[in-house]
Amino acid sequence: MIVMKFGGSSLADAPRLLQVADLVLAAERTPCVVLSAPGDSTDRLLAVARAAAAGRADEARDGLAELFTRWTAEAEQLGVDPERVPARLRRLRDDVELLLLAAGRDPAATARVTDAIVAHGERISTSLLCDVLQRRGARVVEVDARDVVRTDRRFGRARPDRAAIRATARQSILPHLATGTVVVTQGFVGSAPDGATTTLGRGGSDWSASLLGAALGVEEVQIWTDVEGVLTADPRVVPEARPLVALRPEEAAELAAFGARVLHPATIQPAVDAGIPVTVRHTGRARGSFTRIAADVPRAGSGIAAIASRGPVSVLTMTSRRMLEASGYLAKLFDVFGQLGVAVDLISTAEVSVACTVEADAPIDALREALAELAHVEVTTDQSIVALVGEGLRGTEQVLERACRSLGALLPRMVCFGGNSRNLSFVVARGEEVEVVRRLHDEFLGGDRRWDAELVGTAASLHQEVSR
Numbered sequence: 001m002i003v004m005k006f007g008g009s010s011l012a013d014a015p016r017l018l019q020v021a022d023l024v025l026a027a028e029r030t031p032c033v034v035l036s037a038p039g040d041s042t043d044r045l046l047a048v049a050r051a052a053a054a055g056r057a058d059e060a061r062d063g064l065a066e067l068f069t070r071w072t073a074e075a076e077q078l079g080v081d082p083e084r085v086p087a088r089l090r091r092l093r094d095d096v097e098l099l100l101l102a103a104g105r106d107p108a109a110t111a112r113v114t115d116a117i118v119a120h121g122e123r124i125s126t127s128l129l130c131d132v133l134q135r136r137g138a139r140v141v142e143v144d145a146r147d148v149v150r151t152d153r154r155f156g157r158a159r160p161d162r163a164a165i166r167a168t169a170r171q172s173i174l175p176h177l178a179t180g181t182v183v184v185t186q187g188f189v190g191s192a193p194d195g196a197t198t199t200l201g202r203g204g205s206d207w208s209a210s211l212l213g214a215a216l217g218v219e220e221v222q223i224w225t226d227v228e229g230v231l232t233a234d235p236r237v238v239p240e241a242r243p244l245v246a247l248r249p250e251e252a253a254e255l256a257a258f259g260a261r262v263l264h265p266a267t268i269q270p271a272v273d274a275g276i277p278v279t280v281r282h283t284g285r286a287r288g289s290f291t292r293i294a295a296d297v298p299r300a301g302s303g304i305a306a307i308a309s310r311g312p313v314s315v316l317t318m319t320s321r322r323m324l325e326a327s328g329y330l331a332k333l334f335d336v337f338g339q340l341g342v343a344v345d346l347i348s349t350a351e352v353s354v355a356c357t358v359e360a361d362a363p364i365d366a367l368r369e370a371l372a373e374l375a376h377v378e379v380t381t382d383q384s385i386v387a388l389v390g391e392g393l394r395g396t397e398q399v400l401e402r403a404c405r406s407l408g409a410l411l412p413r414m415v416c417f418g419g420n421s422r423n424l425s426f427v428v429a430r431g432e433e434v435e436v437v438r439r440l441h442d443e444f445l446g447g448d449r450r451w452d453a454e455l456v457g458t459a460a461s462l463h464q465e466v467s468r
């Protein structure tokens, strides 16, 4: 058994959905197929929900009509009875009307109904693919992810209950796979203890795939997307970025946490805990290269694996003379962040000041107010984090010197050697992020450190080449 997860980019239109069907039918092991919403549907559904919640009825209904038109046309192209699309989506229309009624009055209902609306993107994908597979003679069953992926009630960013998922997946998915029946289910979607629809946060389908893979004990979790695996940088930023053959789980998790959007940051853990390799593959180039992420990949002694970046973030610089003599001062300071539910990312300290990064949407005014008694606070917005990642980072000669030299006049606001020694991060102005990534890539992964295909074969040789 395997899990095959296809992202929105692989499901954006009818020809691509047919390509997905081909891959599913060609799979050598029985797949549990996990699907995202088609293309940018999630963005559009969120826009519809936001308009409805704000009482902008025309905008919400127009947005919905546009989606219906698009999905109906796609069904027609696929040879699926187009009448079935509106029938399937009646509930979506009802939810949008419900949100219009609750507009501005009930924030709890807004969060709950928004998740119910957004989940329809994944649901249209699974119903279209199931129809196509059935008509091509496959034995296939559609499983509603809400019956399997149990979560808490944090709408929009629900946390999964791994023990419950293990039990439900074994009950409602495993028996089908065991008899060779393909299972198709939604990524990103789950349900709260009272049955309300929840979602796992943007990009969360990867996480669903890994959770289900771990619950089912599959041989491999395959993440099918629009790139040939994890590359040395985001190809949209560095066009010459090249695919990595193998990565250690810690490296992949670190890259995801620092912005490599190809994997949701929570994806790696469930699979690795269960000893299952994760592969990242290109839907349009199934025979091309791909990345294997597994615990048996050797640790590189030196070399950077890849560069990731993430923004916008804000830097908070907190200054107080009390820092000089007081032990326990930092604990008090960061307790304020904890109480306000603000996650702190990078930290660096000086004699009487400490700087840290927080997400751009953190409640800065509330933080400033709550910290007023403890420190003077300065906030710098519109910053980005750029991270060099690799097990071999520490062993890379003059890594810091080379990084700083390549940045030249692009002076970083903060520099952090990650506590785990596989991460060297720079906080730079948002406008300089792209240039910083390109220069670092050039220095550590590009130019004459060109890919030599013959050397590739094992992860060890890969890392050797990268570090040369």
Ligand code: ADP
Pocket (backbone or CB within 6 Å): 006, 007, 008, 009, 010, 036, 203, 224, 225, 226, 227, 229, 230, 231, 232, 233, 234, 235, 236, 259, 260, 261, 262, 263, 306, 307
């Ligand atoms: P999907 O719709 O399949 O979930 P995503 O858009 O979420 O796809 O993720 C794939 C994208 O991630 C790529 O198109 C690429 O632009 C981006 N990306 C960022 N960093 C990397 C990286 N290091 N390697 C590969 N892709 C990356």
Ligand code: ASP
Pocket (backbone or CB within 6 Å): 007, 008, 036, 037, 042, 043, 121, 187, 188, 201, 202, 203, 204, 205, 206
């Ligand atoms: N469709 C969801 C999103 O766009 C989940 C995913 O694609 O992973 O965020």
Ligand code: MG
Pocket (backbone or CB within 6 Å): 007, 203, 206, 261, 262, 263, 264
């Ligand atoms: Mg994604």
